[in-house]
Amino acid sequence: MTLAASAFAQLAAWPDLTEVEPSCGIGRALGSAHGEIAHFHSDRVLDLRLTARAIRKFEEHLTGAGSVRLVPGSPWVTLRLDVVADVDVLMTLVSLALQVQQAWPVAGEGPRTACNDHRGTVFPDVFGGG
Template sequence: MTLAVRAMTQLAGWPDLVEVRPSCGTGRALRSAQSEIVHFHSDQDVDLHLTARAMQRFEGHLKDATAIRMVPGSRWVTIRLEVNTDIELMLTLASLALQAHQTWPVADDMPSAGCNDHRGTALPREHLSGG
């Protein structure tokens, strides 16, 4: 069983998430009543939709996580699942994303241009900080 399948199985059991066809058309997705939350694109790549507020609040932590890739201007973060701790990170961020979408919904906080799967290569954190 791949790490993505294990993560998808865990998230699919969460009562506030249901499986849907991803808006990007690739892979599998889970959504809440408010928004798509996570897209599983491959055995290793997962896109997670955060609100603008959550992105701002946790930007430093996101940039410091080696499993996280960000695309400038996107409200989706890409998580590369390579080890078990990456699943734990993804589950934590999924919980934060779900809470953010439920607690602080913002009308214009829709994902811009879809998830990162069709936006080109996500940038490693060192490129975001200019390093």
Template sequence: MTLALRAMTRLAVWPDLAETRPSCGTGRALGAARSEILHFHSDHDVDLHLTGRAIRRYADHLKNATAVRMVPGSRWVTIHLEVDSDIDLLLTLVSVALQAHLDGQLTGDDLLPTACNDR
């Protein structure tokens, strides 16, 4: 079983997530009530929709994480899954994303639809 499939299996049972069609048309996606949260694009790459606030708050940590790829100006970050601890990082960041998406913390640009990083 690939790391992406293991992560998808673990996240699919979270009560606030449901499988949905990815807006980019590639891979599989999980979303919350109001927006897409994750796109699984390959056996190793997952795009995660964070808010601008979360990206700014955790920018130093995200930039220093070897598994994280950031695209300037994007509210999506790409997690490259190579080892089990990358799944743990992904689960932590999904929790941060869900909290923002479900607690009404979306403001301004966070409410506008954006393309994931798989372009």
């Protein structure tokens, strides 16, 4: 089982998350009562919707995590799952995403805000390419 498949199964068991149809039409997605949370696009890459406000607040920590890629202007962050520690980062960020979507709802950041998959997110070569 891939890290992404294992992470998806773990998250799908969380009571606040359910499998939903990804709005981008690619892969599998999880959502909460407040909208989409995560799009698993491949066996290694997924997008997670945090909200722009949360990204600004935690930007220093997010940019410090090698597995996280920020796209300017997007309320989504892209994660690459290469090692078990990346799944730990994902679990923490999903918990944060659930909290901020409940505490900081922001007009214009609804569940249909396009994920980063449509923005051509590419990881640096240290990950072995896109």
